[in-house]
Amino acid sequence: MTGPGQHRADGPEQAHPDDERQTTAVIGSAGGRRPRRAGGRRKHGPGIEQVVPDAEFTSYYGRPIVKAAPWEHDIPAYLFSGGLAAGSALVAAGADLTGRPQLRRTSRLGALVALAFSGAALVHDLGKPSRFVNMLRVAKLTSPMSVGTWILTGYAPGAGLAGLAELLDLVPADRRRDGVLGSASRVLSWVDRPAGLWGALFGPPLAAYTAVLLSDTATPSWHESYRELPFVFVGSAAAASAGLGLIGAPVHETGPVRRLAVGGAVLELVAEHRMERSMGITAEPLHEGRAGRLMRAAKVLTAAGAVGAALSGRSRALGVLSGAALMAGSACTRFGVFEAGIESANDPKYTVVPQRERLAREGPRHFPE
Amino acid sequence: MIGGRNSLSGPVDPTANAGYGDEHPKRKGFFTDTSICIGCKACEVACKEWNDVPADHFDMTATSYDNSHSLNANQWRHVAFIEQPKRLGSQDPGLRPPEVTDLGMPSVRPTDTAGAVADGAGGTGVGAEGEKPDFRWLMSSDVCKHCTHAACLDVCPTGSLFRTEFGTVVVQDDICNGCGYCVPACPYGVIDRRKGPDGAKNVGIAQKCTLCYDRLGAGQTPACAQSCPTQSIQFGDVDELRERANARVAQLHEAGVMDARLYGNDPHDGVGGTGSIFLLLDEPEVYGFPPDPLVTTADLPHMFRRASAAAATLLVGAALAFVGRRP
Ligand code: SF4
Ligand code: SF4
Ligand code: SF4
Numbered sequence: 190m191t192g193p194g195q196h197r198a199d200g201p202e203q204a205h206p207d208d209e210r211q212t213t214a215v216i217g218s219a220g221g222r223r224p225r226r227a228g229g230r231r232k233h234g235p236g237i238e239q240v241v242p243d244a245e246f247t248s249y250y251g252r253p254i255v256k257a258a259p260w261e262h263d264i265p266a267y268l269f270s271g272g273l274a275a276g277s278a279l280v281a282a283g284a285d286l287t288g289r290p291q292l293r294r295t296s297r298l299g300a301l302v303a304l305a306f307s308g309a310a311l312v313h314d315l316g317k318p319s320r321f322v323n324m325l326r327v328a329k330l331t332s333p334m335s336v337g338t339w340i341l342t343g344y345a346p347g348a349g350l351a352g353l354a355e356l357l358d359l360v361p362a363d364r365r366r367d368g369v370l371g372s373a374s375r376v377l378s379w380v381d382r383p384a385g386l387w388g389a390l391f392g393p394p395l396a397a398y399t400a401v402l403l404s405d406t407a408t409p410s411w412h413e414s415y416r417e418l419p420f421v422f423v424g425s426a427a428a429a430s431a432g433l434g435l436i437g438a439p440v441h442e443t444g445p446v447r448r449l450a451v452g453g454a455v456l457e458l459v460a461e462h463r464m465e466r467s468m469g470i471t472a473e474p475l476h477e478g479r480a481g482r483l484m485r486a487a488k489v490l491t492a493a494g495a496v497g498a499a500l501s502g503r504s505r506a507l508g509v510l511s512g513a514a515l516m517a518g519s520a521c522t523r524f525g526v527f528e529a530g531i532e533s534a535n536d537p538k539y540t541v542v543p544q545r546e547r548l549a550r551e552g553p554r555h556f557p558e
Numbered sequence: 559m560i561g562g563r564n565s566l567s568g569p570v571d572p573t574a575n576a577g578y579g580d581e582h583p584k585r586k587g588f589f590t591d592t593s594i595c596i597g598c599k600a601c602e603v604a605c606k607e608w609n610d611v612p613a614d615h616f617d618m619t620a621t622s623y624d625n626s627h628s629l630n631a632n633q634w635r636h637v638a639f640i641e642q643p644k645r646l647g648s649q650d651p652g653l654r655p656p657e658v659t660d661l662g663m664p665s666v667r668p669t670d671t672a673g674a675v676a677d678g679a680g681g682t683g684v685g686a687e688g689e690k691p692d693f694r695w696l697m698s699s700d701v702c703k704h705c706t707h708a709a710c711l712d713v714c715p716t717g718s719l720f721r722t723e724f725g726t727v728v729v730q731d732d733i734c735n736g737c738g739y740c741v742p743a744c745p746y747g748v749i750d751r752r753k754g755p756d757g758a759k760n761v762g763i764a765q766k767c768t769l770c771y772d773r774l775g776a777g778q779t780p781a782c783a784q785s786c787p788t789q790s791i792q793f794g795d796v797d798e799l800r801e802r803a804n805a806r807v808a809q810l811h812e813a814g815v816m817d818a819r820l821y822g823n824d825p826h827d828g829v830g831g832t833g834s835i836f837l838l839l840d841e842p843e844v845y846g847f848p849p850d851p852l853v854t855t856a857d858l859p860h861m862f863r864r865a866s867a868a869a870a871t872l873l874v875g876a877a878l879a880f881v882g883r884r885p
Contacts, residue, residue, distance in 0.1 A: 249638060249846030252623040252628060259751045279745040279872070283880035316762055320735035322882055327717045331566070331855055332847060334739050336714035392876075393869035400868070401861045405854050406742035412854055415861045419868035427872060431879075449879040456871070541843045544850035554850065555826045556568035 198470035246545065248537035257534035263310040265527035267431070268399050269520045270310065271341070272422060274303035275396035276430025276453075278348045280290045282389035284434075285382055292446065293438025294355050296430065297385065301352025304345060333401040340394045347388030389458055395427035403530060409540055410533035411526075413471040417440030417464030418526070424460055425519040428491060434510040435498060443508055447498050450515055454495035457474050457522065458488065467512025469546070474529035483525030490518030567856035572706045576721035585725030586774060587667035587833030588783065589792055589799040589804060590699055592845075593818060596791040597697035601635045601782035602626060608770065608781035609634065612758040628846075629700055631752035631765040635782050638845050640696040692694060698836065698845045699791060701782070702727070702748045702767035706830030707853040710740035710749050711763075718764070724768040725796065727832060736762040745829065745851035769833070798835055803835050815839070821847060828852035 248254070258264070283289075312318050325342065329335040354377035357365060365374045400422040404415035411418075427449050434446035453524035461484075465472040475484050497511030533539040569817040573582045605611060614632045622639040629636045660766065718734035719727060729749075738751045749766040752758065753772045772778035778784075784795035792799065800827040803820050810818035817839045822832030828851050842849045 222613070247841060247843045249640070250624075252846055254747050254843070254846060254848050255745060256630075256741050256747040256750055259738040259753075276872075276876075279876040283876060287880055315735055315737060320737075323716045323718075323733060323735040324737075329715060329717065330713040331858060332715045332739070334713065334737060338715060393872045394865075396872055397865040397869040401858075401865045404821065404861050405858060406739075407745040407747075407848075407851075407854055408742045411742075412857070413859060416864055419861075419865040420871065423868045423872040427875060447877040449876060452875050453877065456875070491822065530742075537843070537846075540848050544848055548850045553824070553851070554828045556564070556824070556828075556830070556856075558564075558569055 242260035272426030290471035344391035350384035420460035424457030429519035432512035435512030450498035482530035592698040604785035704833030
């Protein structure tokens, strides 16, 4: 039988026959039994000093402390489609107001498809549509999921009507002169601009709230990233929707989305970099395993997409390629952040070590009366 | 109620904070004194029976005598077993003269406390001083903490999780939509979405300890506390339990058990104090508890500001992209 689950963060489970270390532990002496902490210095041979992340920690036989979200891949897929819907509504409104019909059409249709996909993903996660309605009985400010549901509910009619107007526009003109299609297209031609602007108004909150959705949990790598994650996600949303515009619109209309692509990609990459630096040990899952591969792919795709977008002023083909790279990069970011969080919840290291570090630094918490 | 003083963090009466008037009963909770737990699992069984919680597996974890693994949707009480290469503080059956400290630890093996040799028990493996095994069991019956600031309740988008008049946190099965948001929100990993077994009620719905809401309503003691043969699980008013816990830890310190410590008793801590208080004999993480838990919604105002700034950045950025120079 093993001893109590003492582990090295960088090694396999180890039993600690060392009785002394255990007995030195008394209340409040949080650091007493951890002579070497994460990021501490340790001698490696004569004269060579290395910074080693040697976080020693204890757990109940290596079992998780917090529970991972019981969500499947429809949630990161929704993070992506929600961002795409949000950004596309903004691009569509801009294109509408500045007279770029192809870009408007692409973005409105993209927003409509992304919205439909988002709804499907959420309903699939819940199991049946009627369960979505349970969330519309309350509005709860402390629940990002409740707030997000209302943002999506506000966004849907605007983006939906604008998208429908665009869909109807695809029907040959002589087939929608009278009858049901005729009345529908007359009504929609009146409301499509206000509807599109209405949808665009909900775009920014729709793109940002999903970061809070993840961060407002005890999942270490999600919670610790709460300062920068909203910027990563809005950058990612901008890059993805600009990417879609690059794919669907001719070169003479893509000026704004080329700028948006570069701006979004730079924001995402810079915010992501800052985020990792501010997360301490909980940044680790973003570098390891599948999440690590996804995050690396995201960086390469986003950077390449941004460069391509900037240079695509003359080449439609380059624009399409760059747009695809940007969209793929955005998807990789969402899946990477999602998976890193799940990993961080399943390993007690990411719960115990940061909490011990904070205790050693600041002592027990004391919220005032 | 948001906006109230300390409504997201800090000391507060959770029942009043949830909007109950002055007439509500006193806050109820547990004091679980793990120093006298014998690991009999009576609490686990009583909870399953009373609350009709389905069994879903029965296998050893292979790391200790734990066969119920963790708190989850089908396990509302969980007894943790920890084997440590460490000498017991002291165990005494209370059969010797009164000058020997009695910690109330049920035991059949007389052991030495104050340097006196207890060698009357030849053959039990406990011989003269120095031959005592450097080995101890820690057992602890874990349960939902019924936090003052309950993250599960805060993030629930349907209002299924609610604060009862007893200050406890309960899921309403018929309102929960199975979104699972409460699961990653709980800083203790307590609540979970029921995965099975097939045919059990409430599959797909979040489930956890209700602090026997039905029994409380009838003025009864929760099933687990009622069944505990050593009174390791004590039920009562949280105010009174906090005092009892302080007295018990002082008693153990006096007896030389300096490892004894309380967990969750401080209303100033990261969750505003828990309704379930524990007395532990080692650091919290040894038992699978987070050492420094924080209700995630304590940071929510900050998260909200960051997200608003990010949303504004996106809006301005998109606008600039369109008003910028024409290509
Ligand atoms: S311990 Fe977890 S499940 Fe229980 S009240 Fe606190 S947050 Fe909710
Ligand atoms: S799973 Fe049920 S109890 Fe948990 S947050 Fe969702 S609706 Fe609320
Ligand atoms: S209070 Fe009731 S529901 Fe909670 S663990 Fe005890 S027996 Fe189970």
